[in-house]
Every structure is written in C-alpha cells, then in structure tokens.
Amino acid sequence: MGAGMIPFAVQRFFYYAFKKGTARMFGCIFCQVAAGEKPAARVYEDDLCVAFDDIHPRAPVHVLVVPRRHVASLNQGAEDEALLGRLLRAAAEVAKKKGIDGSGYRVVVNTNGEGGQTVFHLHLHVMGGRFMKWPPG
Numbered sequence: 001m002g003a004g005m006i007p008f009a010v011q012r013f014f015y016y017a018f019k020k021g022t023a024r025m026f027g028c029i030f031c032q033v034a035a036g037e038k039p040a041a042r043v044y045e046d047d048l049c050v051a052f053d054d055i056h057p058r059a060p061v062h063v064l065v066v067p068r069r070h071v072a073s074l075n076q077g078a079e080d081e082a083l084l085g086r087l088l089r090a091a092a093e094v095a096k097k098k099g100i101d102g103s104g105y106r107v108v109v110n111t112n113g114e115g116g117q118t119v120f121h122l123h124l125h126v127m128g129g130r131f132m133k134w135p136p137g
Contacts, residue, residue, distance in 0.1 A: 008113060030121035034068045044094050048086045051094045051126070060129030061098045061105070065090045071122040074111045091126045100128035108136075 032038040033052060040052035043063050054062040065087050071077040077084060088107070095101040105128030110116035 028070055028119075028121050030064075030066045030119060030123060031070050034066055043097055044090055046086070046090065048083060049090050051090055054125070058125075059106075059127040059132070061100050061127060063094045063098065063126045065094060065124040065126060067122055072120045073117060073122055074109050077122050087122075087124055091124050094126045095128065098126075098128070104128060104132070106132045106136075 029038060033040045034050045040050075042050060042052045044051040044065070047068075049065055049067050051063050051065040054064050067077070067083055067087065071080075071083070091107045092101070095105045105126060108125040108127065109122070110118075110125075
C-alpha cells in the first residue's frame with residue numbers, strides 16, 4: 001500500500017472519532033503543534049492560526065496553515081467566516097514569506113476521507129515553487 005493510501009474504513013473510523021470528540025484521547029497532532037507541544041518549522045503565526053512546513057512536502061514549498069483551536073474539517077469551520085478569512089490571509093502571507101507570491105501558488109483544503117483529508121484538523125496546504133498541473137487529482 002503506497003503512501004497516502006489509507007483504507008476507507010480506517011478513514012471513516014478517524015473521521016467519526018474526531019467528529020464525536022473521542023479521538024482527542026489519541027491527541028491531535030495539529031493541536032499539539034499549534035500549542036507548541038510538538039516541534040515544527042513555523043513560518044507564520046497569529047492569535048487564530050499557525051503555519052508550518054509540511055513534513056512530507058509535495059512541492060518545493062509546502063506549508064500547512066491550521067487554526068489554533070480544533071476544527072475537524074471545513075464542514076465544521078464553515079460557520080466561522082472570521083476564522084476562514086484569517087486562514088486565507090495567513091496563506092497569502094506564507095506565500096509572500098516563502099517568495100512564491102509573484103510566481104504563483106496553490107491553496108488546497110481536503111475535506112473528509114474521499115476528499116483526501118488524513119489529519120482531521122482543518123488545514124490549508126500552501127504549495128508552490130514549481131508549475132502546478134491541472135487537474136490535480
């Protein structure tokens with residue numbers, strides 16, 4: 001089984017575990033990074049979000065932008081327009097800091113298992129540093 005190929009049943013288990021809050025006993029890695037409990041190469045942070053380099057980059061520049069508070073996916077965060085706006089603003093700031101704002105970059109939000117989400121804490125992927133092909137998936 002290749003990297004990123006998580007069986008659907010496992011994805012659903014984690015999705016429902018986080019949705020119900022029971023997976024918090026396992027610890028959310030992005031919550032731990034946001035709280036400073038786990039190390040990460042931070043690129044940007046403010047009172048609502050943190051951005052750090054992805055440990056498995058898919059492009060020369062690949063940064064994750066996450067809210068400080070736990071939000072399982074875009075579905076749960078959709079009502080918080082201020083948070084979503086801040087995440088997008090942070091993505092633009094990350095692109096500027098990484099020097100890809102002029103050449104171009106992609107911002108991706110994977111939602112739930114079939115959408116490619118593997119960590120059930122809302123996060124934006126900011127990717128660039130090379131020509132991004134379309135369609136992506």
